[in-house]
Amino acid sequence: MRRTSLYARHVAAGxxxxxxxxxxxxxxxxxILEEHRAVRERAGLFDLSHMGELRxxxxxxxxxxxxxxxxxxxxxxxxxxxxSMMVADDGGIIDDLIVYRTxxxxxxxxxxxxxxxxxxxxxxxxxxxFEATIDDASLRTALVAIQGPLAAAILGPLTDVxxxxxxxxxxxxxxxxxxxxxxxxxxxxxxxxxxxFLAWDDAPAVWDALLAAGTARGLTPVGLGARDTLRLxxxxxxYGNELDAxxxxxxxxxxxxVKLDKAGDFVxxxxxxxxxxxxxxxxxxxxIVRGRGIARHGYPLYLPGRAERCxxxxxxxASPTLGVPIAMAYLxxxxxxxxxxxxxxxxxxxxxxxxxxxxFYQRPT
Numbered sequence: 352m353r354r355t356s357l358y359a360r361h362v363a364a365g366x367x368x369x370x371x372x373x374x375x376x377x378x379x380x381x382x383i384l385e386e387h388r389a390v391r392e393r394a395g396l397f398d399l400s401h402m403g404e405l406r407x408x409x410x411x412x413x414x415x416x417x418x419x420x421x422x423x424x425x426x427x428x429x430x431x432x433x434x435s436m437m438v439a440d441d442g443g444i445i446d447d448l449i450v451y452r453t454x455x456x457x458x459x460x461x462x463x464x465x466x467x468x469x470x471x472x473x474x475x476x477x478x479x480x481f482e483a484t485i486d487d488a489s490l491r492t493a494l495v496a497i498q499g500p501l502a503a504a505i506l507g508p509l510t511d512v513x514x515x516x517x518x519x520x521x522x523x524x525x526x527x528x529x530x531x532x533x534x535x536x537x538x539x540x541x542x543x544x545x546x547x548f549l550a551w552d553d554a555p556a557v558w559d560a561l562l563a564a565g566t567a568r569g570l571t572p573v574g575l576g577a578r579d580t581l582r583l584x585x586x587x588x589x590y591g592n593e594l595d596a597x598x599x600x601x602x603x604x605x606x607x608x609v610k611l612d613k614a615g616d617f618v619x620x621x622x623x624x625x626x627x628x629x630x631x632x633x634x635x636x637x638x639i640v641r642g643r644g645i646a647r648h649g650y651p652l653y654l655p656g657r658a659e660r661c662x663x664x665x666x667x668x669a670s671p672t673l674g675v676p677i678a679m680a681y682l683x684x685x686x687x688x689x690x691x692x693x694x695x696x697x698x699x700x701x702x703x704x705x706x707x708x709x710x711f712y713q714r715p716t
Contacts (some may be wrong), residue, residue, distance in 0.1 A: 352375040353374045353401070354374070355554070356493055357493070357495075357554055357669070359555075360555060360559075361380075361572075364572055366379065366572070366574060371465075372465035374464060376401055377398065377418045377572070378575045380571070380572050383574070384577075384671050386571055386576070387671045387672075389499065389569060390498050390540055390571075390573060391463060391499070391581075391672055392500070393501050393569030393571070394565060395540070395572070396495070396558065396561055396565070396571065396573060397495065399494040399496050400459055400494050400496060402462070403460075403464065403487070404460075404548065405459070405460040405467075405485055406458055406460075406486040406488050407457070407485050407486075408456055408457045408483065409483035410456055410481035410483075411478075412458055412481070413425035413456070413458070414481055415477065415478040415480075416460070418615065419437065419478060419692075420436065421435060421437075421438055421600060421610065421617065421619065422434075422435035422609075424450075425610065429453065429455060431518075431520060432450060434449060434520075435447070436600055437462075438599070438600070438618065438622075438623070441622050443595075444590075444597060444598055444603070445469060446463055447588065447590055447605075448463070450464045451522045451535065453522065453670070457546070460474070461494075461535070463590050464590070465590070467487070468516060468615070471487050483494065486694050492552070493551050493554035494547070495546070495547045495557055495558055495561070497545055497570070498538045498540045498545075498573075498581075499541065502545055503515075503543065504568070505565035510534055511526050514534075514545070514563065514652045517534065517536045520537065522536075523536075528556055528561070530550070530557060531549070532547045532548060540582060541587070541710065541712055541713070542714050544712065550692070562688065574609060579666075582617040583666050583668055583677065584670055584671075584711050585713075587710075588603060588635070589666060593635060599626050601631060602627045602633055602634060604634060606627065609623050611627060631654065632683070632684075634681065634683075635680070636681075636682050637678070637679055637706065637709040638664075638677065638707065639704065639707050640657060640695065640702055641702075641704060644702045645667055645676045646664045646695045646702070646704060648667065650695050651663060651695070651696040652693050652694065653693065653701060654693060661682060661686060662680050662686070663681055664678050664695065664715065665678075665679050666679045670711060672712050673712065678695070688706065689706055689707055690706065691706040692704070
């Protein structure tokens with residue numbers, strides 16, 4: 352397993368470490384519940400250095416990415432970002448990712464840790480006909496995130512980036528704790544916050560500076576456990592749970608990401624045009640469990656009084672913020688109307704669950 356440049360900091364903080372995407376990562380420090388609440392109420396500090404960072408550059412970089420991905424990166428203004436996906440010819444999702452436009456002919460593509468090599472290989476092949484190059488900078492780049500209502504107040508004095516004018520899904524070059532950094536207003540928690548792209552060896556100094564500035568205000572290191580409960584409350588999909596090669600963007604409720612109006616062909620266009628025009632066999636829905644029990648990944652779902660399965664839970668937890676068990680699941684299209692009752696197979700019992708709109712949680716404005 353690989354280790355990030357912050358590994359020693361995690362060990363010193365007493366983190367419990369697990370394998371995740373080929374990396375030894377902290378799943379929790381003091382406890383998942385406490386870390387989750389810190390992000391919702393104050394601020395949390397995350398090591399996301401296991402994520403991929405692919406730098407795509409050249410006169411044909413935008414056009415090449417438009418061919419390789421379902422979104423339309425040439426539409427991005429310099430300094431902006433968007434959520435995107437890479438799909439196969441049949442429309443199945445290879446990965447979901449973020450694309451940042453850092454200059455006119457330069458883009459930063461951030462795939463999931465476990466999919467970095469697959470995405471890099473596919474991107475190289477798809478860019479081969481374009482005037483563009485790809486540099487996998489993942490093992491030279493560290494990624495530290497600060498998320499929560501106090502994130503801007505804590506980070507502000509440590510950076511020369513004007514955070515007040517940095518819009519959501521925007522990125523700017525500057526410094527953090529006196530070290531070069533790209534500062535992006537993005538995250539995976541449902542809260543306001545920032546992600547800092549740093550040189551690999553600079554991450555420990557920035558991590559220490561953020562903790563020194565924020566600990567008195569409740570800033571807490573947060574592991575993958577609370578990151579998962581936070582993103583689930585925010586209705587954000589996780590590759591390997593809600594998304595995989597058997598799922599297309601429309602089934603996942605993410606058809607808005609697919610830009611069928613963009614000029615030119617792109618990988619998966621024909622299949623996704625058929626998906627957009629046809630009937631879906633399943634759709635992603637939110638559930639609140641109304642009986643006793645927690646709906647976990649892989650648990651079967653049934654329509655009341657029916658013996659055959661109608662769907663499956665993709666992610667589930669006891670929501671620390673809402674105080675009820677929540678889940679995301681794939682169900683038949685005629686069973687995703689809010690208020691519909693389904694039953695979840697929890698051990699040897701069937702537990703009632705109500706379909707609700709996603710997301711479960713939205714931060715106060």
